[in-house]
Amino acid sequence: MRLTSAISCGLLLACALATGASAQTGSEGLSPTLSAIKSAHVVRLGYRESSPPFSFLDQANRPIGYSLELCEAIVEEIGIEVDDPNLRIDYVKVTSDDRIDAVLQNKIDLECGSTTANAERAKRVAFSPLMFVAGTKLMVPKASTVSGVTDLKGKTVVVTKGTTNEQAMHAVDKKFSLGLNIIASPDHEQSFQMLADGKADAFATDDILLYGLIVRHKAQDKFRVTGDYLSYDPYGIMFRKGEPQLSAVVDRTFRKLGSGHDLVPLYNKWFVSRLPTGERLNVPISLQLEEAFKAMDDSPGANN
Known part of the structure; x- marks a missing residue:
């Protein structure tokens, strides 16, 4: 679509x-x-x-x-x-x-x-x-080879508990048989920190929130937003x-x-x-x- x-x-x-x-x-x-x-x-x-x-x-x-x-x-x-x-x-x-x-x-x-x-x-x-x-996208480290959800096969993705993004990631995991390890954290800040600490390969949430967190943490040189929209x-x-x-x-x-x-x-x-x-x-x-x-x-x- x-x-x-x-x-x-x-x-x-x-x-x-x-x-x-x-x-x-x-x-x-x-x-x-x-x-x-x-x-x-x-x-x-x-x-x-x-x-x-x-x-x-x-x-x-x-x-x-x-x-x-x-x-x-x-x-x-x-x-x-x-x-x-x-x-x-x-x-x-x-x-x-x-x-x-x-x-x-x-x-x-x-x-x-x-x-x-x-x-x-x-x-x-x-x-x-x-x-x-907005729509669900992925935040990954700048050096990551991930450019889309199918590149995450077998990897760990953090989402924020209770969001539509959590549902979206479970749906794409099932659709593409990715074998994802999906971890739900209590809020967006903790999700961001899990990615920053290397405890996840990607953070999935609405694109505008990802941009906002990157700017707020002055982390433009550390992270990027990538992939197609996984939800609207x-x-x-x-x-x-x-x-x-x-x-x-x-x-x-x-x-x-x-x-x-x-x-x-x-x-x-x-x-x-x-x-x-x-x-x-x-x-x-x-x-x-x-x-x-x-x-x-x-x-x-x-x-x-």
């Missing part, structure tokens, strides 16, 4: 997931999440420690990133919805492995990381409109399913950002310009994502 057509499928899936969440039947008064937020005057945002530039820690160990800034815009819209402009934000650390449970168990209200919105997960949680499209992953902000009022607030936030032409500048802030931590990814927006952002501008009610 070509990348452009696969991404187009991803865009359609993400839009379908978001639309499905919004189409549920509402009830009088505030939804459970919004009611709890109004009572506590607090919105709990789940963040990741090592998913630059989506969600990571700055030099003062404060959560920052593209996904968090989108979530903070949603918090402003929630404030309008519940008539409380002074909502406080609590930042709650989550991992790849526990992020869905954190939503389901009411530990966080919005998950602001690098989470793929797919049909399997949409059975349990809801997602915002599309905010990014549309990202979204995750929240509890079955709350049409909350879904409407999230969708309205994205429409307002789209109608205000704020989404592309926000993207450029985190993917093209220098990050607050000093690094620069320099990953221009894809045509497909730019078109998805423009479509939000054209959505019904975008200029309300």
Whole structure:
């Protein structure tokens, strides 16, 4: 499958997931999440420690990133919805492995990381409109002879537990009978360190996260990203399913950002310009994502 057509499928899936969440039947008064937020005057945002530039820690160990800034815009819209402009934000650390449970168990209200919105997960949680499209690739040492997944036959690959990349690697292992030793680590930082320490031959995760980790560690002369895309992953902000009022607030936030032409500048802030931590990814927006952002501008009610 070509990348452009696969991404187009991803865009359609993400839009379908978001639309499905919004189409549920509402009830009088505030939804459970919004009611709890109004009572506590607090919105709990789940963040990741090592998913630059989506969600990571700055030099003062404060959560920052593209996904968090989108979530903070949603918090402003929630404030309008519940008539409380002074909502406080609590930042709650989550991992790849526990992020869905954190939503389901009411530990966080919005998950602001690098989470793929797919049909399997949409059975349990809801997602915002599309905010990014990535895909599984491999990070290997610069001197490695690996240029694609079939070069890994019999080798060790590290993945981050609870990710779609873990599923993708098991699928290609079976498909090509590679006999891989697939190790799952708790987070992206530990996966990176396993590769850096020589405990794995490759680290498999979304390409944008691999680039972000290489830049963050100033390791451009040590590692490279290689191989064909092994999966196609549309990202979204995750929240509890079955709350049409909350879904409407999230969708309205994205429409307002789209109608205000704020989404592309926000993207450029985190993917093209220098990050607050000093690094620069320099990953221009894809045509497909730019078109998805423009479509939000054209959505019904975008200029309300």
